[in-house]
Amino acid sequence: MFEGFTSHTVPVGNGIEIAAWTAGSGPPVLLLHGYPQTSLCWRKIAPRLAEHFTVVLADLRGYGRSSKPPGGPGHAAYSKRAMAADQVAVMRSFGFERFRLVGHDRGGRVAHRLALDHPAAVERLAVLDICPTADMYAATDKAFATAYYHWFFLIQPADFPERMIVNDTNHFIRHTLASWGRTDGAFDEATLRHYVEASFDPAAVHAACEDYRAGASIDLDHDAASAAAGDRLTMPLLALWGGRGIVGRTFDVLGIWRARSASTVTGHAVDCGHFLPEEAPEETLKALLEFL
Template sequence: MFEDFTLEQFDVDGQRLRVRYGGRGPAVVLLHGHPRTHTTWYAVAPELAAAGFTVVCPDLRGYGQSGKPVTDAGHTPYSKRAMARDIVGLMDALGHERFAVTGHDRGSYVAYRTALDHPDRVSKLVVMDSVPAVEALERCGAEFAAAWWHWWFFAQQEKPAERVICADPDTWYEAWTKNSPQALGPDNHADFLAAIRNPATVHAMLEDYRAGLTIDRHNDEVDRAAGRRIECPTLALWSTDDDMEQLYGDVVDVWRPWCREVDGYGIKSTHHIAERNPQDLVRALRTFL
């Protein structure tokens, strides 16, 4: 995977990040979702590098082989604000003053928080398979609760989900069925497997969700009340074979109050677009970026 890319560990303000980067040209950061690592971009990143971009793919804080800070009662170490600071610090270390950010699933929350908190640094934003956290929670009905019940399960702490997942992570994460080596690619699958089998990673990934229901929602509410918006051009993409359109109708309409300039459309794929339809995703990113 990632021929001609460099794999390094960076210390960003005391936070260890595993990062793969390569290419030359304008910088774009690719942020993975749950329960993936940066290797989910294995079919996308080299194509973007060949198209004239510097491509930076970190494991998010808590995921893969990046650091897993001790949490607190407010889950603040796993807030998207903290993760966004990681991304800015990483790009400082790599020497990029301005950069685009693309995020999928949980990574999209980090991506839009980076754009909101650091508007002078982010040139363009791509969010995939998501709406702002507070919008998802306020629009939650029976259909969302039935399909995305794991949000509430992950949030429980008196009967922690970690015990259930770590008892059989391969089965929980469908590692040999839906998320098989054939579906993910063998090297990407091996990295995914190592992550989900690490109890510390499982705990950190669930802390990401716990932050989403608490501090991340609060930060979104504060920004919305203050009238803060994403200043850079934004592209919303979603998997047409997932449930984004069924849940939200016009996904771009949900993003419009949050962005100065936003457009978007669906891509024929199931949820993990980078793995299931990298060709159309690369075309979309090249055109927008």
Template structure:
């Protein structure tokens, strides 16, 4: 363990679950809350509220999803099963069990919200309470896609293009893509400080991370829809 530079009072830990190593920050005592980030962030996206949750009397686990941050980047190609939200949710459920929390609250933002949504469907015995931020169900989003959505959320359709087109294009200048992407999402000046941006960029410069992110989105447009329709 090592102290987190971004989440005050938290320790950084790694644990192998479901065949992958998951990086997470841990602090607190009491009922457990699992925090799951979105794209293109990592667990440090929760830095402004995580300590407040600890002070409110919770055990807080802020994890990097597989493929993101310092969690393992799993080899994946079509049909993208390793980055299905089913597998990503399984990682986190097994992590929480390994930490002694068979039932917990999960809060997911963006991609983490999609993982949390699938987690509630696949593991209702584990999810005590569910909070999803900034998502509607993936199947609903694709079924209702129109020109306005496709224009504003272009990366939904760019990142799912066949391997290695988006990987090579992003990899040619990952800093430009990352800054433009975050700048388009965050409308509050100064919300993402220079040190946080540098940390996101450290992770985003890894070609394995770029590929994993594309596989996450490819899975969302293929196998995840199959799982959602089956439900």
């Protein structure tokens, strides 16, 4: 996927294998992608981060080359808790008990849960174009539901959304990428084909739906339990969001994250849509380098 990166297949337990790539030297940094993507979303940033850090890219459970198990009862196999535990195991397999963590979109939600469940493992946390899931659902109105229609489509009972997506995966994935981005040229044709092909497997479509179903059920239960226990993020946090996207227009991004954190929270809008690492790689890289 990346020149100079080494490919790995990491067993993390229960028959699950996570695809990962590593390069560079120095402090470890784990990068987690979002939907409907794979680790390829970091292609414009990861090689340059590897000039300063040991960079680990990982496909989330259910995505890319990683295992795609059934969701199981209560969608537990795709809870962010389970997906976060995968990534802790990946980093430990490389000898990293403590690391810096960057997550975009769904990867940001996995990173948020990882930082709550394994605070000693996360030295610094960067989240790209998200607010906490519970806050976003709580603020749902017509404008949000219109913009984030996929949150409500993908959580419908199996296998209704799966059948709809499998019927024309190429159109669905290309439309999703085009409608969420705001920058011409962010995706070349080879990248678009990669994201489409990564979603052709019906197991991948089911996994993505289960990821969102978990986000609307078991993940909210875990978030509520963390809030009731008074759990807060303890590491410095950077929040970046697309200045031409939905998150910054709809939410007080820094205010919400500061309410969830017991440490320093900084961040700003980036001049792009949802896909920061691909639409605005230079500005995103600069912010990450300064923070990490």
